[in-house]
Amino acid sequence: MGLLRPAVEDVQARHPNAVMVDAGSGNAYLGFVLYELFLKNADSGALLSIEGRPELTERAQGRAQRLGFTRMQFQTAHIDTATYPERIHLLMALHACDTATDDALVAAIRHGADHVAVVPCCQAEVAAQLKEKRPVVASSGSMSLLYAHAWHRREFGSHLTNVIRALTLEAFGYQVTVTELTGWEHSLKNELILGRRVHRENRRARAQLERLLAETGVTPKLTRELGVKPTAAAGGTVSSTEAPESPGPASSEPAPASAGSEA
Numbered sequence: 233m234g235l236l237r238p239a240v241e242d243v244q245a246r247h248p249n250a251v252m253v254d255a256g257s258g259n260a261y262l263g264f265v266l267y268e269l270f271l272k273n274a275d276s277g278a279l280l281s282i283e284g285r286p287e288l289t290e291r292a293q294g295r296a297q298r299l300g301f302t303r304m305q306f307q308t309a310h311i312d313t314a315t316y317p318e319r320i321h322l323l324m325a326l327h328a329c330d331t332a333t334d335d336a337l338v339a340a341i342r343h344g345a346d347h348v349a350v351v352p353c354c355q356a357e358v359a360a361q362l363k364e365k366r367p368v369v370a371s372s373g374s375m376s377l378l379y380a381h382a383w384h385r386r387e388f389g390s391h392l393t394n395v396i397r398a399l400t401l402e403a404f405g406y407q408v409t410v411t412e413l414t415g416w417e418h419s420l421k422n423e424l425i426l427g428r429r430v431h432r433e434n435r436r437a438r439a440q441l442e443r444l445l446a447e448t449g450v451t452p453k454l455t456r457e458l459g460v461k462p463t464a465a466a467g468g469t470v471s472s473t474e475a476p477e478s479p480g481p482a483s484s485e486p487a488p489a490s491a492g493s494e495a
């Protein structure tokens with residue numbers, strides 16, 4: 233909650249009818265705490281929990297009714313085919329399995345979310361792609377040694393997936409922070425990716441992303457869904473001076489008015 237608070241307070245300050253979405257909500261523990269702290273005493277604003285397992289949705293819905301949390305809504309659906317409000321203000325996905333985190337990020341980007349907060353879970357897709365494909369970088373060095381063993385492939389695939397997720401958010405105009413969620417004794421899947429939309433797009437990050445996809449040969453669901461294609465670098469590797477931590481104005485389009493105010 234401490235990590236989410238700035239995002240929640242920001243959307244509540246700017247959007248009286250802020251819509252928050254919890255994708256892959258499970259028992260909706262995150263939603264209940266969030267509602268208790270930020271929505272219960274607010275006049276408006278809603279929280280939509282999306283969960284694929286109907287028994288979890290029903291149980292959480294009953295609990296919300298008992299608590300009188302009337303602006304808590306539930307939908308049994310897959311994250312990629314769920315019905316979303318036209319505009320999402322904050323999207324969260326806590327331990328949404330494998331590509332479900334990608335589906336959540338796609339929904340956030342397509343629905344103009346001001347803030348996103350995802351903690352990815354188990355990841356298999358990119359590790360499988362690394363096994364199938366021969367990355368371009370491997371031909372010029374020893375990069376493939378990083379994932380020759382299945383165990384390393386899983387870890388490297390997981391890392392690469394999250395790097396691509398963070399870079400994709402940047403390419404679509406988000407300022408990104410990657411940090412630790414909690415102590416390792418609670419979860420090994422502990423990487424929190426926070427995004428705050430500050431531009432419409434970031435062309436420099438987009439070029440870096442396209443190059444990374446080309447050099448690694450992977451095509452995760454996130455970039456497939458968003459139509460980001462790999463593009464080989466004209467002149468070799470990415471220099472560190474081309475890779476600032478946050479998007480600079482020179483390479484970025486400002487966010488549309490709807491990203492900063494109620495459209």
Ligand SMILES: C[S@@+](CC[C@H](N)C(=O)[O-])C[C@H]1O[C@@H](n2cnc3c(N)ncnc32)[C@H](O)[C@@H]1O
Nearest residue numbers: 256257258283284285309310311326327329332
């Ligand atoms: C590890 S649990 C986390 C639940 C909750 N976010 C939490 O942190 O307590 C992952 C949840 O995401 C749901 N899930 C996984 N993939 C999904 C998808 N594609 N669409 C909807 N729900 C999904 C699972 O059914 C499960 O309840």
